[in-house]
Amino acid sequence: GWARAVRGLLLDVSGVLYDSGADGGVPIAGSVEAVRRIKASGLKLRFCTNETQATRENFVKKLRGMGFDICVSEVTAPAPAACHILKERGLRPHLLVHDDLVPEFAEVDKTNPNCVVLGDAAENFTYANLNEAFRVLIGMEKPVLISLGRGRYYKETDGLKLDVGAYMKALEYACDVQAEVVGKPSERFFESALAEMGVPAEQAIMIGDDIVNDVGGAQRCGMRALQVRTGKYRPSDENHPDVKPDAYVNNLAEAVDIILQQL
Amino acid sequence: GWARAVRGLLLDVSGVLYDSGADGGVPIAGSVEAVRRIKASGLKLRFCTNETQATRENFVKKLRGMGFDICVSEVTAPAPAACHILKERGLRPHLLVHDDLVPEFAEVDKTNPNCVVLGDAAENFTYANLNEAFRVLIGMEKPVLISLGRGRYYKETDGLKLDVGAYMKALEYACDVQAEVVGKPSERFFESALAEMGVPAEQAIMIGDDIVNDVGGAQRCGMRALQVRTGKYRPSDENHPDVKPDAYVNNLAEAVDIILQQL
Numbered sequence: 001g002w003a004r005a006v007r008g009l010l011l012d013v014s015g016v017l018y019d020s021g022a023d024g025g026v027p028i029a030g031s032v033e034a035v036r037r038i039k040a041s042g043l044k045l046r047f048c049t050n051e052t053q054a055t056r057e058n059f060v061k062k063l064r065g066m067g068f069d070i071c072v073s074e075v076t077a078p079a080p081a082a083c084h085i086l087k088e089r090g091l092r093p094h095l096l097v098h099d100d101l102v103p104e105f106a107e108v109d110k111t112n113p114n115c116v117v118l119g120d121a122a123e124n125f126t127y128a129n130l131n132e133a134f135r136v137l138i139g140m141e142k143p144v145l146i147s148l149g150r151g152r153y154y155k156e157t158d159g160l161k162l163d164v165g166a167y168m169k170a171l172e173y174a175c176d177v178q179a180e181v182v183g184k185p186s187e188r189f190f191e192s193a194l195a196e197m198g199v200p201a202e203q204a205i206m207i208g209d210d211i212v213n214d215v216g217g218a219q220r221c222g223m224r225a226l227q228v229r230t231g232k233y234r235p236s237d238e239n240h241p242d243v244k245p246d247a248y249v250n251n252l253a254e255a256v257d258i259i260l261q262q263l
Numbered sequence: 264g265w266a267r268a269v270r271g272l273l274l275d276v277s278g279v280l281y282d283s284g285a286d287g288g289v290p291i292a293g294s295v296e297a298v299r300r301i302k303a304s305g306l307k308l309r310f311c312t313n314e315t316q317a318t319r320e321n322f323v324k325k326l327r328g329m330g331f332d333i334c335v336s337e338v339t340a341p342a343p344a345a346c347h348i349l350k351e352r353g354l355r356p357h358l359l360v361h362d363d364l365v366p367e368f369a370e371v372d373k374t375n376p377n378c379v380v381l382g383d384a385a386e387n388f389t390y391a392n393l394n395e396a397f398r399v400l401i402g403m404e405k406p407v408l409i410s411l412g413r414g415r416y417y418k419e420t421d422g423l424k425l426d427v428g429a430y431m432k433a434l435e436y437a438c439d440v441q442a443e444v445v446g447k448p449s450e451r452f453f454e455s456a457l458a459e460m461g462v463p464a465e466q467a468i469m470i471g472d473d474i475v476n477d478v479g480g481a482q483r484c485g486m487r488a489l490q491v492r493t494g495k496y497r498p499s500d501e502n503h504p505d506v507k508p509d510a511y512v513n514n515l516a517e518a519v520d521i522i523l524q525q526l
Contacts, residue, residue: 125390134416134425152437153397162397166433173432174415174425 002246003262008044008199012208015231016252028230030253032067044197047075050183052119052148053098076193078148078183079104093117096133115144120164137175147179185217207255209233216243265509266525271307271462275471278494279515291493293516295330309460310338313446315382315411316361339456341411341446342367356380357399378407383427400438410442448480472496479506
């Protein structure tokens with residue numbers, strides 16, 4: 001049923017292709033081969049990530065180092081999507097992002113800021129930097145806050161870390177504004193990925209480990225969506241009150257097996 | 264009308280008695296004398312503050328230095344109220360508060376924490392400390408977050424600063440919990456102040472500069488409440504959609520003039 005009439009696949013990256021770890025990450029068993037098989041099949045493919053701790057160049061470099069057949073032009077990520085919005089609306093950002101993401105905004109005018117762009121800034125989330133971003137926002141007649149994702153937290157080898165969504169909420173509350181979220185699960189973000197692939201939502205399947213941001217977001221755009229039982233998947237996801245994937249698969253390799261059988 | 268049948272006064276401190284500044288603060292004209300006149304009149308008096316950057320001892324010391332007749336036993340503040348709740352419920356806090364507030368929790372068992380107490384930690388709001396407080400919370404079966412206030416921001420001589428409420432929202436979102444707020448505008452906090460004064464709500468008047476936390480909070484407890492046109496007062500407060508003070512006064516001295524005339 002769920003694998004019928006598919007022309008394109010959207011893959012989440014962290015937790016689907018690889019698990020992040022102290023050394024940068026290790027591929028999930030079968031995923032390197034699964035990406036090759038998708039490409040060989042003639043299906044369209046797009047990598048759809050909320051990664052904001054590195055430029056796409058460095059992100060792709062890391063994945064190629066693990067053996068994945070991937071290039072920059074195949075990646076949909078929040079920072080380039082934000083750049084597009086900034087240009088479209090004549091916005092000049094004050095950036096509160098990870099140092100390694102800054103080059104993505106190289107072409108953007110950042111003088112005399114009229115908005116704040118917030119990413120997972122990690123060590124850059126200092127008291128001083130948060131107050132500074134806040135002052136830029138509260139100084140505007142109508143504050144514009146663009147957030148690269150709305151994640152609550154994530155796991156690193158040295159423990160759980162607050163994600164960008166928590167800091168977004170802090171600034172939203174202090175300034176009494178609502179952030180515009182770029183990245184999954186925003187509809188616009190999935191639609192860009194579909195457009196870049198040239199496949200309509202009805203013929204695309206999203207494969208991800210995040211029940212809300214990957215599965216729920218893609219389904220709201222009219223796509224089918226699978227949850228893999230790797231990465232941040234937890235058994236309790238299968239009882240999620242709002243989101244029900246079109247199917248569960250043990251991992252990407254199994255999803256690709258089933259999809260390719262139906263072609 | 265509004266000054267009839269009064270037996271006790273609750274005074275906010277910052278913005279009513281003094282304005283904070285680089286040198287610690289300066290008394291608002293007429294306020295030192297106004298406090299003396301209240302005490303001479305036989306009215307009951309209670310200082311009701313959300314201050315969490317100093318122990319009551321140091322807070323009172325600063326005010327006495329400005330000439331105010333005030334002592335520790337007359338002050339209702341969030342930290343001692345929190346200590347009371349902690350003891351009552353057998354809670355052992357992980358503290359994310361200002362260094363100068365820590366002594367207020369000297370008597371509290373802090374081993375093996377089963378809740379987080381959040382204050383305006385200022386420079387202690389580091390990335391590492393926020394992640395640590397988050398991990399303590401997310402590690403509990405049912406996270407308990409106690410927040411010493413819910414302010415959005417405040418002004419210091421070197422600019423606006425995010426207040427405890429912003430960080431409360433970040434942790435609330437990340438852990439999917441609702442904080443218990445100690446301090447104004449919590450009903451329980453005002454009720455403690457009334458009990459300590461021994462005056463029922465109907466015979467008490469709150470005087471503050473904060474339309475929501477002072478005026479709105481006190482009125483919800485059945486008190487009358489005045490807004491002074493000092494401190495953080497802004498003309499736009501007079502069009503507040505939800506809260507309407509029983510009266511506006513230019514400053515504490517004017518409020519005391521009117522109240523004492525009616526006695």
